[in-house]
Amino acid sequence: MKNSLKNIGLAALLLSAFLTLSWISAREKNKIKHLIQPAGWPAPVYDVEKNPITEEGFTLGRMLFYDPLLSADSTISCASCHLQQTNFTHVDHALSHGIDGKKGTRNSSVLVNLAWSKSFMWDGGINHIEVQPLAPIENPVEMNSRLSIVVAKLNASDRYRQKFRKAFGKKNTITGQQVLKALSAYLLSLQSFNAKYDRVMRSEPGYHFTPAEARGMDVFLKHCNACHTAPLFTNQGFENNGLAPDPYLNDGGRIKVTHQPSDSLLFKVPTLRNIEVSYPYMHDGRYKNLQMVLFHYSSNISNTLHLSPALQPAPDLTEGNKNDLLAFLKTLTDTSFLNQKEFGYPFEDFQ
Amino acid sequence: MAQNRIRKILKHVRNVYFLVGICLGLVVFATTSGKKQNLHVFIQPTFGKQALTLETQAYRSTQGDTVFIDVFRFYISNLQILYRDGKTFSIPNSYYLIDASDTASCHLQLSSLPLGAIAGLSFHIGVDSAKSVSGAHAGDLDLSKGMYWSWNSGYINAKLEGRSPSCLSHKQQFEFHVGGYAHPNNSLRKAIVMLPVNTSAEATSRTLQLQADVSVWFAKRSLREQAGIMIPGKAAMALADEYKHMFRLQNDLYEK
Numbered sequence: 097m098k099n100s101l102k103n104i105g106l107a108a109l110l111l112s113a114f115l116t117l118s119w120i121s122a123r124e125k126n127k128i129k130h131l132i133q134p135a136g137w138p139a140p141v142y143d144v145e146k147n148p149i150t151e152e153g154f155t156l157g158r159m160l161f162y163d164p165l166l167s168a169d170s171t172i173s174c175a176s177c178h179l180q181q182t183n184f185t186h187v188d189h190a191l192s193h194g195i196d197g198k199k200g201t202r203n204s205s206v207l208v209n210l211a212w213s214k215s216f217m218w219d220g221g222i223n224h225i226e227v228q229p230l231a232p233i234e235n236p237v238e239m240n241s242r243l244s245i246v247v248a249k250l251n252a253s254d255r256y257r258q259k260f261r262k263a264f265g266k267k268n269t270i271t272g273q274q275v276l277k278a279l280s281a282y283l284l285s286l287q288s289f290n291a292k293y294d295r296v297m298r299s300e301p302g303y304h305f306t307p308a309e310a311r312g313m314d315v316f317l318k319h320c321n322a323c324h325t326a327p328l329f330t331n332q333g334f335e336n337n338g339l340a341p342d343p344y345l346n347d348g349g350r351i352k353v354t355h356q357p358s359d360s361l362l363f364k365v366p367t368l369r370n371i372e373v374s375y376p377y378m379h380d381g382r383y384k385n386l387q388m389v390l391f392h393y394s395s396n397i398s399n400t401l402h403l404s405p406a407l408q409p410a411p412d413l414t415e416g417n418k419n420d421l422l423a424f425l426k427t428l429t430d431t432s433f434l435n436q437k438e439f440g441y442p443f444e445d446f447q
Numbered sequence: 448m449a450q451n452r453i454r455k456i457l458k459h460v461r462n463v464y465f466l467v468g469i470c471l472g473l474v475v476f477a478t479t480s481g482k483k484q485n486l487h488v489f490i491q492p493t494f495g496k497q498a499l500t501l502e503t504q505a506y507r508s509t510q511g512d513t514v515f516i517d518v519f520r521f522y523i524s525n526l527q528i529l530y531r532d533g534k535t536f537s538i539p540n541s542y543y544l545i546d547a548s549d550t551a552s553c554h555l556q557l558s559s560l561p562l563g564a565i566a567g568l569s570f571h572i573g574v575d576s577a578k579s580v581s582g583a584h585a586g587d588l589d590l591s592k593g594m595y596w597s598w599n600s601g602y603i604n605a606k607l608e609g610r611s612p613s614c615l616s617h618k619q620q621f622e623f624h625v626g627g628y629a630h631p632n633n634s635l636r637k638a639i640v641m642l643p644v645n646t647s648a649e650a651t652s653r654t655l656q657l658q659a660d661v662s663v664w665f666a667k668r669s670l671r672e673q674a675g676i677m678i679p680g681k682a683a684m685a686l687a688d689e690y691k692h693m694f695r696l697q698n699d700l701y702e703k
Binding site: 147223224230277 | 579580581582583584585589590591592593595597598599600601678680
């Protein structure tokens, strides 16, 4: 009797061990991609422990990012307005055009180091990266589709069904959740931390600031770092940086989300990483180049209500300061990121 | 010497096996042997006491407006069973999207509830803030269900759309999308539906038929004055305060 009980106990233990092992191996099947937290950076906002990024999810997300299937008439993909070589923004377009050439009211955002973002969009209206892709997919002047329509289109594709099974296990149908998780796996992987600035800071051999760049960094720390705080080059806050309101666009920014009068004309502080290539500048793309941006901050600030305290008084920049600052800002260009093949158009997926 | 030691260790290991086995057995026993009851909650969309017919049927609101209802959907969450003895049982991870155009969505099948005389139901209308700020979810919370704002994150807790000759809007349409999870505009509301006090029957299987009465949405508002709410704010808060009273018990059917 005692023996048989023992055997039952043993069998139960073996069974539970087997179940645990098979659960672990099922989890291990998809290779986990890790976010890199460079030395000196804060912890990312996105919790990869809870939401692991898999290699399969990333590959699938990249395919979706480059696929115009996401738009109502299959003409616009995410990449249409977010080009890798220009820090994933729409180069040379103050305001991007979506479906049927329709124009939006804001300059397309850069997509970089998003795992550190607390909110998304110029007005911070989006609270989590996984729900971010819903905005361009459903905006009538962007992709003008519906997530449910995208899901139906994907379910009609054998190739996609196979890819989703690989990424999310054997499920019969693709869901909206899976589409959003895959897209965010790709977006979260877009990390830039190998600019000359980073290499100098890490004291990598052969990397030194020129005298102009070094002077530029001093000017930057004095006048810009309060909002564009290193190493992310944004404090994630919302500020009124003294742009005269555009009466045609009539865009109140943050107030649209919070309905707080004190948020009128406040916009998200963007990162300055790869700023050299992500022109034009500001939430409405009004400045074509960095010289114009520096002119704005030194000489063109509109003293509207709730102007950022950091700009009162406006920074006193000499022409020499500006040239040095430009030299420093260009050290934030990370060519390895802008040309990284892993992030580019996946030719193999669309053959 | 070393062999003895190994034998001793093995004996301990065997004892551990034995104990773990017993524990597993107890867990299995506890979860399968106790008697349970099944509860079927049917939430029937109505206008007044009439079953709601979408699109084609004209209804008259207490404010005198003639209305056609095209879309009526809302979330029920955090469902709790209230017992006569004061105990409660929370249905884990309960988020249900009730859609008047999808009869299946109006039936909630809750199995294996603890035995005991049921006194009522408590639930939230809408989706809590924790789910609203934590990314993309599955099932009824999937963003492809069309109950999420794309430009300002957050679930739409309840949605009512239709037409009325009283509306001054485009195509005489009205659209009420009530949402908002953050203070001071958190439009999540709690509703409690109680069974009559004299019902004390214990049952193994029970059907509670609830009415979700759309006419309550119009009881205090004239469509000529307001044909839409599309953002979190004061107007959405006021409407949520009104429609939280739309549920009432119509029928309680049970088998002992």
